[in-house]
Amino acid sequence: MSTAIIGAGVMGETLLSGLVRAGRRVDQLMVGEKRAERARELEERYGVAVVSNREATAKADTVALVVKPQDMADVLDEIAPDLRAGQLLVSLAAGITTAFIESRVPEGVAVVRVMPNTPALVDEGMAAISPGSHCDESHLAEAESLMASTGKVIRIPEKQMDAVTAISGSGPAYIFFVVESMIEAGVHLGLPRSTATELVVQTLVGSAAMLRETGTHPVVLREQVTSPGGTTASALRELEIHKVRAAFLAAMEAARNRSRELAEGS
Numbered sequence: 001m002s003t004a005i006i007g008a009g010v011m012g013e014t015l016l017s018g019l020v021r022a023g024r025r026v027d028q029l030m031v032g033e034k035r036a037e038r039a040r041e042l043e044e045r046y047g048v049a050v051v052s053n054r055e056a057t058a059k060a061d062t063v064a065l066v067v068k069p070q071d072m073a074d075v076l077d078e079i080a081p082d083l084r085a086g087q088l089l090v091s092l093a094a095g096i097t098t099a100f101i102e103s104r105v106p107e108g109v110a111v112v113r114v115m116p117n118t119p120a121l122v123d124e125g126m127a128a129i130s131p132g133s134h135c136d137e138s139h140l141a142e143a144e145s146l147m148a149s150t151g152k153v154i155r156i157p158e159k160q161m162d163a164v165t166a167i168s169g170s171g172p173a174y175i176f177f178v179v180e181s182m183i184e185a186g187v188h189l190g191l192p193r194s195t196a197t198e199l200v201v202q203t204l205v206g207s208a209a210m211l212r213e214t215g216t217h218p219v220v221l222r223e224q225v226t227s228p229g230g231t232t233a234s235a236l237r238e239l240e241i242h243k244v245r246a247a248f249l250a251a252m253e254a255a256r257n258r259s260r261e262l263a264e265g266s
């Protein structure tokens, strides 16, 4: 099965590199990219053919659209003449609905909406997928296999996609923000930056491994760290005073709302 990736920015290259690492034949991969310099870079780095969007669409069994939501209408209008019934179109764009895509492509093209995230770059991605109205099980399984090359995949109803985008799509940014803040705090408390970075990164990795490997609820894991009358309780009180929990809720509501706005084209 040949796959074309249209839009080789951060997420497009993440998908491409994951497919190459997973052993997909490079001669079965194509990239649609208009900038000559970027095309050369991708050809040199992956040995992949970089062609026009229309050629990629005409030749591939599966087309992955990884352009910005704001560019989606133009790209769909460009490639629509080359799409055919039964072909699989996978969109990784935030906000853009399968109904919007289906309204701009020929009848019978199978559309799957995906929300991935950047840890896919180290094969620890989290992707959610939803079928459009002309998808059968084989289309969904192909989209699943595409995303499974870089991490975990779940199937969800499309009405949950904006919330998923807010939680796992944008999620790595919140975690990096927390990490960055803890490193700055360490420096403020007098630690060398390299020491603070090592402490915070390993604490993050260790905590994530505990969550995944023990399956224990995060509240229980937090209580295990919180000795009565100790340091952690003092820190957590400050986080509550500064309304960090409420801030996280507001932040993710804002991301969900932005995803809905992108669907409206703004």
Ligand SMILES: NC(=O)C1=CN([C@@H]2O[C@H](COP(=O)(O)OP(=O)(O)OC[C@H]3O[C@@H](n4cnc5c(N)ncnc54)[C@H](OP(=O)(O)O)[C@@H]3O)[C@@H](O)[C@H]2O)C=CC1
Pocket (backbone or CB within 6 Å): 006, 007, 008, 009, 010, 011, 012, 032, 033, 034, 035, 053, 066, 067, 068, 069, 071, 075, 092, 093, 094, 115, 116, 117, 118, 169, 170
């Ligand atoms: N980054 C992330 O963590 C995630 C991103 N996504 C989704 O992935 C998509 C891409 O995001 P991201 O990679 O961050 O953005 P980037 O801006 O890094 O990538 C978009 C790419 O699309 C290219 N592009 C624009 N127009 C065309 C066109 N007509 N034909 C071919 N390529 C084109 C751009 O090229 P040029 O720069 O030359 O304009 C750029 O390389 C978005 O829809 C986003 O919602 C989803 C989940 C996570």
Ligand SMILES: O=C(O)[C@@H]1CCC=N1
Pocket (backbone or CB within 6 Å): 094, 165, 169, 170
């Ligand atoms: O910020 C964005 O819009 C994209 C979608 C999810 C993560 N990055």
